[in-house]
Amino acid sequence: MSKVDLIIGGYERGGTTLLSEIFRANGFESGFECGVLLADEPAKMPETGPYWEMLLAGWRIEPETRAEAAAGDFDHFYNTLCTAAFPDHTGRFFDKTPRYMAQLGLCLHRYSAIKSAVIIHRDPRAVFLSMATRMLPNIPPAKAVTKKFKALTERYLDYFTGCIAHQDAENVLFVPLEELVSREDVWMKTLGYFVTGKPFHKRDGRSRFDNVGKKGMDLERIMGFESQLPASLQAEILDATRLASPFFADATERARYGDTWAEAQHRILALLAKYERPRSLVLEDGTFFEPFTYLLRYADVRRAGRDPVEHYQKSGKREGRLPH
Structure with missing residues (x-):
């Protein structure tokens, strides 16, 4: 049986694909995104948004396989999906879906075979910048953030609120993207011990996904908001998301806005x-x-x-x- 016992969640454009590649380099496998745990049962997956359609390309399966997967319980779904997508893989599987971060407890509850979760989070200024420029690519970054400010604030806080109850849970590991990039050696050990009991090794080789380079992302790129957003807008973002201060990249700012x-x-x-x-x-x-x-x-x-x-x-x- 194809065993899925780990889920990965995080902000969109917040490091989930990079994290997935680290797991792939250490014996795990998965398609791009799944999203089945956002539904009460696999048969209701078509009602959960784009994930049903995304399965075909993201897992490289046929519509017939997708229909068969949804015809049973979660065990049947994952076994059918993983066997069809990766018939030669003999290691463990994971389900990476960013949205799981916003409904973490519910997702873990829905399928008891999921033993652990890894949530990767990112400073709100970086998330705002990345999402806004993706939504409005033809205007200056600061203007794009300003135009989408309310929606981005609600989304950031929604994801934070949906997962932070599990910050002290033994089966959930929270990973700051900024630290994963700047302290890679430490986090390879932490991630590895969390899921396998031994350190991970660094990945080598190019990702199958264009948004992850051969050696991952560098810290300068991760912190690009510092040069692309004016200080006043950065302060406005931090103030609007201050409830989520545990996810701020800088310790000084975590303290300043942490009340x-x-x-x-x-x-x-x-x-x-x-x-x-x-x-x-x-x-x-x-x-x-x-x-x-x-x-x-x-x-x-x-x-x-x-x-x-x-x-x-x-x-x-x-x-x-x-x-x-």
């Missing part, structure tokens, strides 16, 4: 202790619920000092609030 996250985390942990709630649980009706994420996502519930489970059951669900 919002520190206060929110302290309040959340106090409320979880008060109401004796774990970070994640399953409600009686089968709903996967993350009290930590719920309190982080909904500041009004947090400030009111409410029991997150009780609030969701009595009013949050009716109001359309997300349980995770």
Whole structure:
């Protein structure tokens, strides 16, 4: 059986492809993106956005194989997909999908065979710059960021909120892209020990994907926002995303903007202790619920000092609030 027991998530254009190539160089295999864990079950995958269509080219499979994969449970899906795409591979497989970062707990819950997750994150200024110039390639970078500022802020915080409850989990490793590039030797050991119990070796050879060079990305390129965005716009980005300060590249800036996250985390942990709630649980009706994420996502519930489970059951669900 083709075993998939690791997922990789992160910001789009935030290093997930580079991370995937490191895993490929150390005995793992995968297609470009999958996304099946964003669906309640494989049969519902066509409802989750572009991933259903992307499977054909990303995994180099035929429509018939895709249909067969979706006809069973997650075990059947991954086994069918991996066997068809990589019939000669005898090592382990992983599922790399950036969006998993925004729904990390739910994705891990949906398929119990997934033993671990690696989340690669990146400074918001770099993500804003990369995404904005991709969306609006024909105007100056700073202007593109300004035009897309609100959407980029919401997206960045959504991904942060959806994963940070697992920052201390033994089966989740958070990897700062800036450190992966600048301290490669250290992170090859960390990544390797996390998933295999021994250090990874550096990759050599060209990636099958154009956006990853032979030797990966250099730090100057990773920190390109410093020269392409004015200081005032950089400060505006950091202020708008200050809740996500643990993901800022510079320690000084993490400290300068860290009050919002520190206060929110302290309040959340106090409320979880008060109401004796774990970070994640399953409600009686089968709903996967993350009290930590719920309190982080909904500041009004947090400030009111409410029991997150009780609030969701009595009013949050009716109001359309997300349980995770």
